[in-house]
Structures are given as structure tokens and as C-alpha cells.
Amino acid sequence: MPRPSQPLRPTTIKDVARELDLSVATVSRALTKPKLLRPETVARVRAAVEKLGYRPNLAAQNLKLGTTGIVYVIVPSLSPFFLEIFRGAERAAQEGGYSVVMGHTDRHPDREGEFFDQVSCGRADGVLLVSTAEAEAIVNHKRRLPPTVVVLEAVEGQIFPTVRVDHKKAAFEATNHLIELGHRRIAHITGPARSPMAIHRREGYLAALAAAGIRSGEGSCVPGEFTVASGEVAMASLLSRPKPPTAVFAANDEMAIGAIRVIKDRGLRVPQDVSVMGFDDQRIATIYDPPLSTVRLPTFDLGYSAMVKLRCILAKESYEMDVVLSTTLIQRATTAAPRIPDA
């Protein structure tokens, strides 16, 4: 007959020891270092553990060992882009026997600080920091931070083990793709002004224009916030100009989608009237109509490699300080030669 009674007090290692008339030490060893014991004893312990439903108390283990088996992954937002990085990190963590806890900051330095506080209270053995908002926020905490790996973008002026991509180079290539198609009036919708990622992508855009000898007046940047809505606003402003651009490079896919929506709304076509280039290769880039030309970042690998590196650090093994993964230009259906090439 089943006993549905929920024990008021959780079973502890003492209960198991008493049940078997063994010492707690023996029970503990049977569970963590079975090699040291007689196989028969180990078996008896296992049986009793099963019977009593004993689970080691993680808090006590943590306190004793000074280690949690937990890694915090801190991302700016819950967008699909960062989630894919998180997935990679999670995979690598699991392979190493770590659990991951995701924290998202909504691009708020304060929230970042909260997570830093938590980990400095001993809640995690390590941290994966994905594209921190403010370099300063982290500096104040650095002293107390457990081993930390920075992902996606180096923290300015700080030395952390890093796994990243070359945003500037990737943006250069994206812009250059438009130039090679014959475009000259190429606008850029930027990300948030303070985001290092956005800044570097902008630099790549400007560098490509310069390299092609395009006068600065012809290209131009309009501000966005990495959201669809901000892409719409930016594109509307571009289309209201006397000489609208023939191509637009958005600093991420979301804003590119926003741009396309506005272009279509005005009765113009993509790419026949305006070419649009995205960045990130989020899933929506594949399924949108038309499918979006963009730059693929190895998001999963970024997370995966970073977590592997963190595992190396925690295991005191060797690792590369700065790893740069490569990006890929993906031409789909939103970029084409301009109808009336202007020289």
C-alpha cells in the first residue's frame, strides 16, 4: 500500500546512516567515492537511499565544498539572438556537469549589478557575461567576481577572457556587399548609441564607404534601438528625404524587418526599389517575406565556446585569452542591384 505521507522533515544523511547502522561518513563516501568502500556496503547504501528518498542537501554541500556547480549567464535581453547564445552555453555547461542560470538585464546596469551581487554571494562558480551594457558597472564588481568570460564583444578597457566576433569587419562586409551590387546611396540604421556592438557595426559601415570612396554626404546614419518599431521610424525618416537611399544596412535583423515594413507600406518593393541588409541572421530572417539578406553570427558557438573556456578556467586548465569566431554573409532576397545605377 502506497504511503502518500509527505515527510515534514526532508531525509538527511543521518537518517540513512541510522537506517543501516552505519556512520554518516560511510554513507557520504558510498555516494561520492564508492571506490573506497566494499561494493556490498555501497549497494546497501544505495538501496537505503532509494527507500528513504534521500537527496543530498545542495546548500550544505555548497557550504562545505565552497562550490556550487552553477554558472550564471547574463544577457542583455531575452531576444532570440541572445537565447541562441544561451543555448550554446547551456550545452557546454551540461557536458561539463554544470547547471546554468540565466539572468537578463533589460540593458539596465542596475540589474547587471544585482546579478553580480548574487554571484559574489557565492551563488555561482563562474559567470558568462554577454555584451555588458556599461563597462563601469562591471569594474566596481570585478574584485569580487568569480571567473568570468565575456561573450560577443570585449569589455572596453578591461581584460577578460573573451569569445567574440569582429563586428566591425562583419559590418564592413555587409556594406561592401551593397556597394558591389552597385549602390552608392547607402544608409545605416544604427543600434543604441551606447552599445559597443552598435558602435562597432557603425564603424564597419563607415569604413566600407570610405574604402569605396563614397562621399560621406551620400551615406548617412539614422539612430535605432535594435527593435522593429525603431527600424520603422528610421526608415520612414529616410524615405521622406529628397533623395532617399537605394539601400539600407540595418544594424540588426529586427530593424531591417521594420524598414521593410515601411518600404512596403509606401508601395515600394524590396529589393527592386530599396535593398535592405540585416545583421545577426535571426530565425525571422529566413521565414520573412521576402527572406532577409543578413550576416550570420555563430551565436550557438559563441555561447558554447565561451562556456568551454570557462570550464577550462574553473578546472585550472589552459585556454586562449581572446577567441574571435568568423561571420558569414548571407544573401537572400532583400538585396539586389539598384534599378537606376547612379555613378
Place this chain on the structure above:
Amino acid sequence: MPRPSQPLRPTTIKDVARELDLSVATVSRALTKPKLLRPETVARVRAAVEKLGYRPNLAAQNLKLGTTGIVYVIVPSLSPFFLEIFRGAERAAQEGGYSVVMGHTDRHPDREGEFFDQVSCGRADGVLLVSTAEAEAIVNHKRRLPPTVVVLEAVEGQIFPTVRVDHKKAAFEATNHLIELGHRRIAHITGPARSPMAIHRREGYLAALAAAGIRSGEGSCVPGEFTVASGEVAMASLLSRPKPPTAVFAANDEMAIGAIRVIKDRGLRVPQDVSVMGFDDQRIATIYDPPLSTVRLPTFDLGYSAMVKLRCILAKESYEMDVVLSTTLIQRATTAAPRIPDA
């Protein structure tokens, strides 16, 4: 090989006590129950804490208090849909002083079990379980589970505090919307066969057809997996029939998008040639071209209300056992009357 900065021994409460020549008890009280102490003492302690960078060790607190201040939120996947529920849960948790840890199971009962193991080891004070895959998986663990609230869909045959929506009713209304537009040949793309959510939505679809007196041969279900790709496959199969449906009700937005893609690919138009109805009102439903008619679920509120309920349980306050939140039909641009209404 670079050397990570070795974190020095963390400051403990003893260090603070020694610094001030006070007892650890006083320091502890100054931090947790300032009212019991002389304001001057409290101030001195606060200053020393700041100076030494002391942080209470959470593992030790946890061990002593038998409480973690953590709630696990377990979701089947990292889709935007579940993330929005998670957001709501997080907000309510934060308001109650709890931290949340998200676990996703990839619809894998084993992974669900792993999280259950973790929480039964004392890693969390409570659990928010969003749409569990297998009722059985949870039964084995129920004995050891801390207070648990089920979100989105009741667990079959189990009694848990629940916050959910009426999937069947919502699907009924969605199907009825198509019927009222004049459609008769209405197909349904289902979710995974074992998903209770998918099953109930299907039931709503069938009930609506029956209520309208539509012969069962005219409507029909094709299987999907809640993914864009599966929606494409399902739609392709529907279009290859001698008498394709004039309207399709997909059990979620993703599959609806897949269906639209295939319809457009075949040179047909949405909604002129085929109407498409989604479910969930994910963000993509708003920005897709054309914007998707769908059913809005109060995702954020589901998570929020569920976490509030969990807080009540943990605080031993009263709460409603079963809460059902309402859904909203949203007509956008993918549903219209059929071109040639068939009687």
C-alpha cells in the same frame, strides 16, 4: 596561458565582527533586524561591511534558514511564447523578493526530471511548471516537490494549484470566426499528438465544426509540431488535395506562418484564396506580411498570476485553486470571406 585573477578568500561575518570588536551575532542582527540594535551600532556595522566588501554567504543562509529565495520556472522550450510567460513570472517574483531560475526541457520528460531532482535537493522553495509534457513524469516526483503551481494547462489527473486558459474554448472561437466568415472547408494543423495543449485546441476545432453542422469529411486535421517547418509540410499536403480547404486554422502562430509561406509560394494569396488563422499572438503575428489573425493568450498575466499564487502558498496565505484567464480573438489580415462561398 593567462592566469585568472585568483579570488581572495571572501569576507565573512567573522571578519566584520573582528574589525569592529563585536560579536558575529550583533553583526548578523545589524544586517537582518536593525530595529533591535542601537542606531549607532547599526551604522558602524554598515560602514565596516562596505569597507570590507562583506556579502552574506547565501549557501550558509540557505542551510540555516532552510529556504533559498529561489523559484524554478520550468518551460518546455525557449520560444517567445513561453518567454513571455516567464517574464510575467519573473516580475511577480521580483516584487516578492524571490529570484527565478528558468529551466527548459525541450519537451523532454528526462530533462524535466533533472529539474525536479534539483529542486528536491533544496535548490528552490517552489516551482512554476509550465505545460508539462508528461503527466507521469511529475507523479513520480510529486512527493518530494516543493509547492508547485501549474501554468497554462492543468496536469491531467493531478491536483495542483493552476493558472490556465481554456484552450478548447479559444480554439472553438477561432474556428467559429472562420465559419462565420462563410468558410466550410476548414482544415486544422495540430500540435504534437501528446501535447495536452494541442489536444484541447483540436477538440475546440472539432466542437466548432460540429456545432455548425459541418460534416466531418469537410474538415480535417493534419499533424504538425508547433514549428514553421511542420506548418509548411502540413499546408503542402492540404494544397495537394483535390479539394483544398478555403481556410486553415493552425494550432499556433509558427505553423500558421509556415502555412502562409507555402500558400504564397504556390502563387496563391492570403486571405483571398486561403484564410489562415493562428493561435498565441506571438510578436511575429503583428509584424508578418500579412499580419496574422490569431488568438491572444494573456501570456504575461499567466506567468504573473501563477507566481503571485505561488507566493501566497509559500507565505501560507489563501489562494484560488484553479484560475482561468480569458483569451481574445484578434482579426488581422489573414482571414476573410471565401471568394466563392460554398453552401
Place this chain on the structure above:
DNA sequence: TTGTACGCGTTATCAT
């Protein structure tokens, strides 16, 4: 091979 005893950092219960 197994048992004894201590300590991890904190809070609560007594004292004073």
C-alpha cells in the same frame, strides 16, 4: 574498510 569529530558561515536561543 569504517567510525569519530570538526568546521564551513549563518541565524536563533539563550544569557548577560
Place this chain on the structure above:
DNA sequence: ATGATAACGCGTACAA
């Protein structure tokens, strides 16, 4: 108002 001290559950020297 403050101090001394006993737990909390576990792992591990050290003993046996």
C-alpha cells in the same frame, strides 16, 4: 543592547 553558543547537513582529516 550585546555576547556566547548551538544548531543547520555535509565532507573529510585522522583514528581505529
